[in-house]
Amino acid sequence: MHKAMTRAEVALFAENLVKTNVVYGVVAKDKQFAWDRISDHKEMVLDYPTTISSPKKYFLPPTETLIEFKLAANPDPKFVNHSQEAILFGMHACDLYATKMLDHAFEDTNKDPNYLEKRKKAILIGVSCMPDPDCFCNKMSVDEEVHNEAKISKKEALYDIFFKNIGHKFLVSVGTKRGEELLAKYAKPAEATKEELDQLKVVEKKRVESFTNDMKLDVDQLVKLLPKTHKSPVWKENADKCFACGTCNLVCPTCYCFNISETVKLNLAEGSRDRDWDSCMLPQFAEVAGGENFREHVADRLRHRLMRKGLYIKEKFNMSGCTGCGRCYRNCTADISIVKMFNRLKEVSENE
Amino acid sequence: MSKPKIAFFDFTSCEGCQLEVLNQEPQDMIDLLNAVEIVNFREAISDKGQDYDIAFIEGSISRPADETRIKKIRRQAKLLVALGACACTGGLNAIKNKYSAEDYKNYVYKDKAHYERLDSYAARPVSAVVKVDFEIPGCPINRFEFLKVVKSLLLGVTPQLPEYPVCVECKMKDNVCLYQRGEVCMGPVTRAGCDAICPSFGEACTGCRGFVTHPNINAQKDVLAKHGLSAEDVMLNFTMFNNFSKEDTTR
Amino acid sequence: MSNTITAAPVRHKNTDTNMFLPRMAKINKIEVMTEKETYYELEYLDKSDLGHNPGQFVEVSIFGIGEAPISISSPPTVKGKFELCIRNAGMVTNKIHQLKEGAMVGIRGPFGTGFDVNNFKGKNVLFVAGGLGYAPLRSLINYVVETRKDYKDVTLLYGTREPKEILYKKEIEALEKNKDINFHITVDRGAEGWTKNVGVITTLFPKVKIDDPKNTIVAVCGPPIMYKFVVMEVLAKNIPAENIYLSLERRMKCGVGKCGHCQINSVYVCCEGPVFNYAQIRDFKEAI
Numbered sequence: 001m002h003k004a005m006t007r008a009e010v011a012l013f014a015e016n017l018v019k020t021n022v023v024y025g026v027v028a029k030d031k032q033f034a035w036d037r038i039s040d041h042k043e044m045v046l047d048y049p050t051t052i053s054s055p056k057k058y059f060l061p062p063t064e065t066l067i068e069f070k071l072a073a074n075p076d077p078k079f080v081n082h083s084q085e086a087i088l089f090g091m092h093a094c095d096l097y098a099t100k101m102l103d104h105a106f107e108d109t110n111k112d113p114n115y116l117e118k119r120k121k122a123i124l125i126g127v128s129c130m131p132d133p134d135c136f137c138n139k140m141s142v143d144e145e146v147h148n149e150a151k152i153s154k155k156e157a158l159y160d161i162f163f164k165n166i167g168h169k170f171l172v173s174v175g176t177k178r179g180e181e182l183l184a185k186y187a188k189p190a191e192a193t194k195e196e197l198d199q200l201k202v203v204e205k206k207r208v209e210s211f212t213n214d215m216k217l218d219v220d221q222l223v224k225l226l227p228k229t230h231k232s233p234v235w236k237e238n239a240d241k242c243f244a245c246g247t248c249n250l251v252c253p254t255c256y257c258f259n260i261s262e263t264v265k266l267n268l269a270e271g272s273r274d275r276d277w278d279s280c281m282l283p284q285f286a287e288v289a290g291g292e293n294f295r296e297h298v299a300d301r302l303r304h305r306l307m308r309k310g311l312y313i314k315e316k317f318n319m320s321g322c323t324g325c326g327r328c329y330r331n332c333t334a335d336i337s338i339v340k341m342f343n344r345l346k347e348v349s350e351n352e
Numbered sequence: 353m354s355k356p357k358i359a360f361f362d363f364t365s366c367e368g369c370q371l372e373v374l375n376q377e378p379q380d381m382i383d384l385l386n387a388v389e390i391v392n393f394r395e396a397i398s399d400k401g402q403d404y405d406i407a408f409i410e411g412s413i414s415r416p417a418d419e420t421r422i423k424k425i426r427r428q429a430k431l432l433v434a435l436g437a438c439a440c441t442g443g444l445n446a447i448k449n450k451y452s453a454e455d456y457k458n459y460v461y462k463d464k465a466h467y468e469r470l471d472s473y474a475a476r477p478v479s480a481v482v483k484v485d486f487e488i489p490g491c492p493i494n495r496f497e498f499l500k501v502v503k504s505l506l507l508g509v510t511p512q513l514p515e516y517p518v519c520v521e522c523k524m525k526d527n528v529c530l531y532q533r534g535e536v537c538m539g540p541v542t543r544a545g546c547d548a549i550c551p552s553f554g555e556a557c558t559g560c561r562g563f564v565t566h567p568n569i570n571a572q573k574d575v576l577a578k579h580g581l582s583a584e585d586v587m588l589n590f591t592m593f594n595n596f597s598k599e600d601t602t603r
Numbered sequence: 604m605s606n607t608i609t610a611a612p613v614r615h616k617n618t619d620t621n622m623f624l625p626r627m628a629k630i631n632k633i634e635v636m637t638e639k640e641t642y643y644e645l646e647y648l649d650k651s652d653l654g655h656n657p658g659q660f661v662e663v664s665i666f667g668i669g670e671a672p673i674s675i676s677s678p679p680t681v682k683g684k685f686e687l688c689i690r691n692a693g694m695v696t697n698k699i700h701q702l703k704e705g706a707m708v709g710i711r712g713p714f715g716t717g718f719d720v721n722n723f724k725g726k727n728v729l730f731v732a733g734g735l736g737y738a739p740l741r742s743l744i745n746y747v748v749e750t751r752k753d754y755k756d757v758t759l760l761y762g763t764r765e766p767k768e769i770l771y772k773k774e775i776e777a778l779e780k781n782k783d784i785n786f787h788i789t790v791d792r793g794a795e796g797w798t799k800n801v802g803v804i805t806t807l808f809p810k811v812k813i814d815d816p817k818n819t820i821v822a823v824c825g826p827p828i829m830y831k832f833v834v835m836e837v838l839a840k841n842i843p844a845e846n847i848y849l850s851l852e853r854r855m856k857c858g859v860g861k862c863g864h865c866q867i868n869s870v871y872v873c874c875e876g877p878v879f880n881y882a883q884i885r886d887f888k889e890a891i
Contacts, residue, residue, distance in 0.1 A: 030528040030554075053526045062524035066623040069709075075666040077709060079621040109874055110622050110859035230888045241571045243540040246516055250523035257863030260856050264503050264667045266383035271667045273623070277524055280863060282516050283566050288854045289671065289693035292827050294867070294889055298568075304866075304889075312869035333519070333531050333540050334571055507667060509694050 001149060002164075003172040003189035004196050010163065010170050013187040014041040014089065022086040024058055026051055038089070046090050046127045046163065050135075050327065054095050054253030055088055056102060059118050065272045066114065071264065080272070083117035087182075089125045093146035094137045094325035096126050096158040098253030104317035105256050123178055126162035127170075128207070134326030136213040136339055142323050147204065149173065166199045215339045216346055219320045222310035229345045230303065238341055239298035241334045246279030248328035248336075249305065254313065254321055255279070280304050306341060356506070359392035359404035360435075361425055363411030363418050364445050364475060368492040369436035370395045370410055375495055384499065387506055406431045406505065409484075412438040412445045412475040412596075419481050426482040431505065434478045435498075437491035437560050442596030444491070445475035449600045450591075474600035486511055491560035491593060494546045514544040517564050518557050521548035530556050536579045538589055541567035560593045622859045625664045625709025631684060633704050637768050639691050640735065641700055644677075645710070646684040653685040653710075657743035658717030658850055658878040662858045663687070663699065664709025671695040672855035674739035674877070675713060678746035688738035688770060714858040718743050718822060718848055718878050726818045727756040729811065729842075731833050733804050733825025734763055737770050739850050739877070740824045745774075751783050755818070758785040758811055762804035762825075766794045787811070804829060808836040816841040822878075824850040830891035834881060847881035851890065 005013065017023050018041045025044035027036045033048040035055045064082070069075040091099070103119060106112035126146065137143050146158055157175025161183055164171040171192050174180045183189065192200075217225060249255040259278040264271035278285065281301050286294040295301045313321030322338065329337045360370055374396055376384065391401030407429035413422060426432055437443035448456040453472075457465040464470065478484050488501055504511035514520075518539035522529065530537035530551055538559035539551060550557050563569075569590075576586045632644035647653070653661070653675065660674045671693060677686035691700045699708065720743070728747055732740045747757060759778060763769050769788075779786050787807045789800040800807060804825070813819050819842050823833050830849055837847055853865035855873040865872035868887040870879075884890040 029526070030533065032528050032532065034526045036526075052528065053523060057526070067621075067625075069666040071667050074627065074707060075664075075709065077625055077627075077664075077666065079624045106861065108860065110861070112859075112861055113621050114623075241568075241574065243517065243519070243568050243571055244566070245519035245540045247519050247523055250520065256861070258857070258861070259864075260670065260862065262667055262669050264507065266380055266387060266499055266503060268387060268503070268506060273664075273666075273669075275857075275862070277520075278862070278864075279516075279520070280866075282520070284515050285864060286854060286866075288852055289696065290826075290852075292852075294827075294853065300889070307868070312866075315869055331523075331529060331532075333529070333575055509668060509698070 001173065002192040002197060002200070003174070003183070004192040005163075005170050005172055005187065005189045007169070009187060009189065010046070011041065013183075014044060016186040017041070017087055017089065018044075022084055023089055024055065024086060025089040044089065047165070048090075049129070049132050050092070050325065050330065052327075052331070053251050054098060054325070054327065055091055056095075056098065056253050056256070058086070058088060058122070059099070059102065059115050060256055060258070060277075063274055063276045064114060065274050066260070068270065068272045070270050071268055079113070081114055081117050083114075083121050085121045086118075087123045087125060091124055091126045091159070092129045092325070093126065094135075094142050094323035095253050096124060096146055097137075097142040097319070098323050098325075099124065100158050101254050101313065101317060101319045101321070101323075102256055104319065108317070123160045123182060124158075125179075126159040128162070128164040128203075130207055131211045131213075132326070133212050134329050135211065135324060136215040136326065137324035138208065138211045139213070139215040139218050140320045140322050140324035141219050142320070143208070164200060164203070166196060166203050169196060171196060171200050213324075213339060214343065215324070216343045219314060221346075222342065223314050225346055225349060226307055226311040228349055232345055232348055234341060234344050234348055235299035235303045237344070238302055238336050242281075242298050242302060242336055243334055244281050244283060244298045244301060245333070246282045247331050247333070248338075249279035249281055250277055251327040251331045252309075253323055253325055253327070254309070257285075280308070302341075306338065309338065310342065355387065355389045356406055357389045357391045357401065357404045358406045358408065359390070359401070359429075360395070360408045360410065361392070361421075362394065363409065363422070363439070363478075364414040364472075365411030365436065365438045365443075367395055367410060369490075372492045372495045373408075373435075373498055376499070380499060384502065388502065402428065404429060406433060408433050408435045409439050409478050410435045412442045413478060413481050414445060414472040414475045416473065422478060422482050431485045432478075432482065433501065434484045434487040436493045437489060437562075437593050438475075439478045440487040440489045441562055441594055442475045442477045442600075443560075443593055446595035446600070447592070449474040449595055449597075474596075476596055476601055480596070480598075480601055487513075489513070489543065489561040490546055494549070496547070497545050515565055516544050517567075518542045518544045518546065518548050518551065520544055521546070522551050525552055527551050531575070531579070534579075536576055536581060536589070538572070540575070541569065541572045558592050559589070562594065622711070623857075625662070625670075625711045627707050628710045630702060630704055630706050630708065633702070636688065636770050636772070640688055640738075640770055641691075642771075643687045643689060643699075644684055645687065645708070647710070650683050652682055653713055655679055655685070655713035655742075656717030657720060657746055658739060659713040659715050660739070660855065660858075660877060661685075661687070661710050661712035661714065662855070663689075663695070664711070665695050665698045666709060668698050669695045670709075670711070670856070671699075672714075672858065672873070674742070674850070676738040676741040678742050678749065680746060680749055688735070688741070690735050711858060714855070714873055715877050716875060719880075720746065723747065723820045724753045726754060726820050727813065727815060728754050728758070729813070729819060729821045729837075730757075730759040730761075731804060731821065731823040731825070731837075732759070732761045733829040733833075734768065735770070736824035736826065736829070736850070737761060740822060741771065741774075743822060744778075748778070748781070748784070756785065756814070757783065758787070760787050760789075760804060760807045760811070762789045762791070762807070764791045766790050766797050785811075803832075805832050805836050808840075811840070813840045813842065817843060817846075819846060821847045822850070823847065827852065827891070834891065844882040844885055845880060848878055849881055849884070849891065850878045851876055853877070
C-alpha cells in the first residue's frame with residue numbers, strides 16, 4: 001500500500017515536477033504561508049501549519065473572467081476558460097476534503113465549466129500535518145476521510161498522491177491511477193518496510209492525540225443542533241463584535257459564493273464579465289435591486305454563514321461544510337471563534 | 353458622440369491625486385486621451401479652457417476665496433467629481449480644525465505665522481460648499497479607480513465604490529494581516545477600492561478612503577485598545593482623515 | 604394548440620453550451636406601461652422558443668453594465684417570442700429602459716422552477732398579485748385564461764399602490780369584463796375617478812368566496828411585505844399550505860445555483876424557486 005521516500009527523494013521528485021509541469025505549492029510569506037506558483041522547488045515547503053487562504057484560489061480565483069464581449073450593436077459574447085494542466089503539491093487533509101466538497105457544488109445541477117475544467121486537469125498531492133490549537137478537522141470527519149486507508153480503498157481517494165511525514169522519511173499513499181503514473185514517471189520509491197509502517201502508526205496516533213481543540217460537536221450533532229438555533233441569542237452576541245468584513249468567508253476553503261461584475265476597457269469597445277470572490281457576511285450580499293435586504297443584520301448573516309458550514313451543505317452534498325481548518329478564527333480580527341460559537345449554541349440550546 | 357471635456361482644479365492639497373491621474377500605463381493614457389478631451393489641467397498642460405463638462409476637484413476648501421472659485425466651477429460643470437481625501441473629507445488638512453488658528457500657525461509656519469496670505473478658515477470637503485456628484489476617495493486616489501469612474505461616466509452609469517472593507521482586498525491578495533504581525537490597521541472599517549495597497553506593502557491602513565457604509569466602530573475601538581493603544585491613540589487612528597465635522601463650517 | 608407543460612421542475616442544463624454565455628435576442632416591441640415599468644417583446648435571433656414554464660425567469664444582459672433577473676410574463680403558449688415587464692430599479696434595468704425597438708440584449712435562461720401547472724387542473728384557482736408581482740403571474744394567468752375550461756372557479760386579486768401603477772391596462776380591463784373570472788382590484792391610495800376598492804390587497808379577501816378550500820390552488824406574487832399577510836388570509840380560508848404557491852424575489856445573480864446571492868436558508872431560489880410551495884418553505888425563517 002505505502003511506498004517510502006527519503007526527504008531528499010521527495011525534494012528531487014518536487015524538482016522534477018517543477019521542471020516540466022505547472023506546480024502550485026506553499027511558500028513562506030512573512031511568518032505565515034501562502035499558496036503560490038512554484039518556479040523553484042526549494043521555495044516550496046511541506047512542513048507548514050496552515051496557509052492564509054486555501055488552495056481553492058486556484059480553482060476559484062479571486063477574480064476570473066467568464067465571458068468577453070464587444071460594446072457594439074452585436075456584442076458577440078464569447079466564453080472564456082483559462083484551464084491548464086497543473087499540480088497542487090502539499091495540500092492538507094482539510095483542503096483535500098474542501099476540494100471534494102467544491103467539486104459537488106460546481107457539478108450539482110448546472111455544471112460550472114470554469115471550475116470543472118481546471119479541476120479535471122489538476123493533480124492533487126497531499127501532505128500530512130500536525131494540528132495546531134485551532135484545528136478541529138478531527139471533529140469534522142475530515143481526518144478520517146483522508147487518513148483512513150480502509151475507508152479510502154472502498155471509494156475514490158480525495159487525493160492523487162499523499163505524503164505522510166514520519167520524521168526522517170515520507171510514506172507515500174497513492175490514491176488514483178493518475179497519481180500512480182505521476183509517481184512512476186518522476187520518482188522511484190521503494191516499498192515501505194514494516195518498521196516504517198510501524199512508525200507511521202506511531203505518528204498517526206500522535207497526530208490524533210495532538211488535537212487540543214474544544215469543539216464539542218461532530219458533523220452529525222451539528223446537523224441535529226442547528227435547525228433549533230434560528231432564534232438563538234448567540235448570533236446577536238457575536239454580531240456586536242463582528243466587523244462583517246468577509247474575511248472568514250474568503251479564507252474558508254469551502255466558501256464558494258461569488259459576485260458577477262463587468263469590466264469595460266477604456267477604449268469602450270470591449271469588456272468582460274468576471275466573477276469575484278464574495279462573502280455572505282458583507283452587508284449587500286442579499287440585497288435586491290429595489291433595496292430590500294433579506295439579511296440586513298450582522299446576526300442574520302452570521303447565522304446564515306454557520307448554517308451553511310454546519311447544516312445546509314451537509315444536507316445538500318452529504319459532506320461537512322466546515323473542514324475544521326480553523327482559518328476563519330485565526331484570521332478574524334474580532335477573535336470570533338466558530339468553535340466557541342457552535343459550542344455556545346449547544347450550551348444555550350440545552351439550557352432552554 | 354463628441355468627447356466630453358474634462359478639467360482638473362486644485363484647492364488645498366499636495367496635488368498628489370492629480371499626479372496619480374497622470375501616473376497611468378502608456379496605453380491607458382492614450383485610451384484616456386482618446387475618450388475625453390482635457391481642457392484644463394494645470395499640472396499637465398498649459399492650455400486653459402473654461403468650457404468643460406466634468407470637473408475633477410482636488411483639495412479641501414480652506415479660504416473664503418476658495419468658495420467663490422468652487423461655486424464658479426460648479427456653475428460651469430455638468431458633473432463635479434471630488435478627487436481624493438482632501439476634497440472628499442477635508443483630509444489631513446482638517447486636522448488643524450481641532451486647534452486654534454494661533455496654535456496651528458505657530459506650529460506649522462513658525463516665524464512666518466503672521467503672514468496674511470497664510471490666513472485660512474477650517475478646512476472642509478468640497479461637498480460642504482457645493483453639490484458633489486461623485487467622490488473618489490483616498491490619499492492619494494487609486495489611479496485604476498479613477499479610470500473606472502471615468503469609464504462609468506462615459507457609459508452613463510453611476511460609478512460604484514466598493515461597499516466592503518479593505519480586509520476583502522487583503523484576503524483576495526493573500527496578504528499577511530497586520531494584526532497577525534502584532535500591528536494595528538484600520539482596514540476592517542475602511543472602504544476598499546485601493547487594492548489594499550498599504551497592507552500589501554506591509555503598512556497599516558490609516559483609513560484614508562473613509563469608512564464603509566456600516567462600520568462597526570465599537571468593535572474597531574475594542575480591537576485597537578486590545579492591541580495596546582491608548583484612548584487618545586485610538587481617536588487619532590479614527591480622525592486622521594476624518595477630522596472634519598459640520599460644526600467646523602461655522603469657524 | 605398544444606398546451607403541454609411539464610410538471611417536473613425545468614432546470615436549465617448546459618451540456619454543450621456554457622451556462623454563463625448569453626444568447627442574443629432582439630427587442631421587437633416596447634410599450635411604456637407606467638412611470639417605472641415597460642413592456643418588452645423579444646425574440647431570439649434564430650426565432651427559437653424560449654421554452655419556459657410560467658413562473659420562470661431569465662437573466663437579461665446589457666453588455667458593459669451587467670445582468671438583471673427578470674421574470675417571464677408571457678405564457679408558454681406564445682411561440683417564437685417572449686415578453687418581459689421590466690421595472691427601472693437599478694443600473695441594468697435603467698439601461699434597458701433607454702433601449703429602442705430593434706436593439707439587442709443577451710438572454711440566459713429560462714431558469715428556476717415555475718408553477719406546477721398540472722396540479723392546477725380541475726381545481727379552483729386564486730391569483731393574488733401585488734404591484735410588479737403581476738408580471739410573473741401574468742404568464743400563468745394568461746395561460747389559465749386560455750385553457751379556462753380545465754379549471755373550476757378562477758379568481759384574480761390585483762393590487763397596486765395607485766391607479767396609475769396598474770400594469771397591462773387593456774388586459775386588466777378585459778379580465779374585469781370576463782364573466783369566467785372573478786376579478787377584484789384595489790389600490791393603496793385612490794385617485795380622481797377611481798371608484799373601485801381602496802386599501803391593501805388583503806382588504807379584497809372578504810369578497811372572495813372559497814367553496815372547496817381543499818380543491819383550491821393559490822398563486823401569490825408581490826412585494827416582500829405582502830406574503831406574510833396574504834398567506835394568513837389564505838390559511839384562514841382553510842386552504843391547505845400545500846396548495847399555496849409563492850413566487851419570491853431574491854438577488855439571482857448567476858441564475859444557476861452557484862453564486863449564493865439568492866439563497867434562502869438551504870435553498871437556492873434560482874434553481875428550486877422562484878416559485879415555492881408554502882408547505883416547502885413554511886419553516887424557513889428567512890423566506891417571507
